[in-house]
Amino acid sequence: MSESRQGLILINTGPGKGKTTAAMGTALRAVGNEAQQERYLTKLLRGEEIWSQLFSEPGAGSDVASLATTATRDGDEWLINGQKVWTSGAQYSDIGEIITRTSPDKPKHKGLSMFLVDMHAPGVEVRPLRQMTGGASFNEVFFEDVRVPDTHRLGDVDEGWTVALTTLMNERASIGGGGAGSGGSATGTGRLIEMAQRLGMADDPIIRQKIAALGSDKSCIQTVYRLGYQFIKE
Numbered sequence: 001m002s003e004s005r006q007g008l009i010l011i012n013t014g015p016g017k018g019k020t021t022a023a024m025g026t027a028l029r030a031v032g033n034e035a036q037q038e039r040y041l042t043k044l045l046r047g048e049e050i051w052s053q054l055f056s057e058p059g060a061g062s063d064v065a066s067l068a069t070t071a072t073r074d075g076d077e078w079l080i081n082g083q084k085v086w087t088s089g090a091q092y093s094d095i096g097e098i099i100t101r102t103s104p105d106k107p108k109h110k111g112l113s114m115f116l117v118d119m120h121a122p123g124v125e126v127r128p129l130r131q132m133t134g135g136a137s138f139n140e141v142f143f144e145d146v147r148v149p150d151t152h153r154l155g156d157v158d159e160g161w162t163v164a165l166t167t168l169m170n171e172r173a174s175i176g177g178g179g180a181g182s183g184g185s186a187t188g189t190g191r192l193i194e195m196a197q198r199l200g201m202a203d204d205p206i207i208r209q210k211i212a213a214l215g216s217d218k219s220c221i222q223t224v225y226r227l228g229y230q231f232i233k234e
Contacts, residue, residue, distance in 0.1 A: 024051050024097050027167040031155040040095065040116065052119070054084040054098035054141060055164065064099065065108045065161060069143065071100035071115060078102075078153070080117065080146040090126045090139035093119045097167065098143075099160050112160035116152045123147075 025044050028037060043049040060066045069082025080100055090096070096117045103111030117124070123146035128136035155163040193202065 023167050024053065027097070027163055028154070030166050031163050035151070036116070036154070044095075049094040050089060050092050051095045051097060052087050052090045052093035053167070054087055054090075054096045054117070056084060056086045058083060058085050064164060065112065067099060067101060067112070069098070069100045070104070071102050071113055071148070073102075073150075074147075076150050078115065078148045078150065080115070080123075080143045080148055082143050084141045084143075085138075086129075087126075087139045087141050088137055090119065090141050091128060091136075095119060096141070097154070099164050102160075103158050106158065109161045111158055112164070113157050114154040114160035114163040115148050116154055117143075117146060117148050121146050121148075 025041060028041055028044070032040070040049070044051055055064050055067075057067045057069060059068055067082075069080065069084065071078040071080050078100075080098065082100070084098070087096075096119050097114065098117050099112055099114050101111055102113040105111070119126070119141075123144045125142040125144070127140045127142070129138045129140060130136050131138075154160075
């Protein structure tokens, strides 16, 4: 195993550093079937397989639900085409949790599906984004006719937004208490604003009022989740 890969495993699983890994593991426990949990969960949490989160896109901005990456059904498989960006550690990843559009005729939050994609599969191309420091922590990831078995679908078809919410909310679970070394409520409020932006709800007056009134209080997180869940069910 390369030193860079070992380092990334430590980042993903070390004390206080595993928020994204833990969030994806929690989503897998919440919506994954028994076969998926048996296949992936232990290796993910032990760091034997590295996962990455494939949500952000160049044209989507902070609104994850406006994504353009598609997954088209082909028998017992899906063909994924599109581009993701700002993916941390994609060059080392084995599995990607990718949100795609499966029903373009439905409202943007209701036509999405989540998949677990093999990052070494034919058609997957990772391009590092070189930073001014010379490092390349983030990446663009391109998908061209990448075949994913339907057994690798996480959750129901067109219910990927619910899975995305589960992942994002668990990633931000430490916000309410500010998190270790977070710097208090000011930092917590900033993270709440960031979360609302990622969910495409930053302009919702109720959410804005809650953030202003409650700061890093956990009830604000619960409100964001509840309203987001109600929105996709309406």
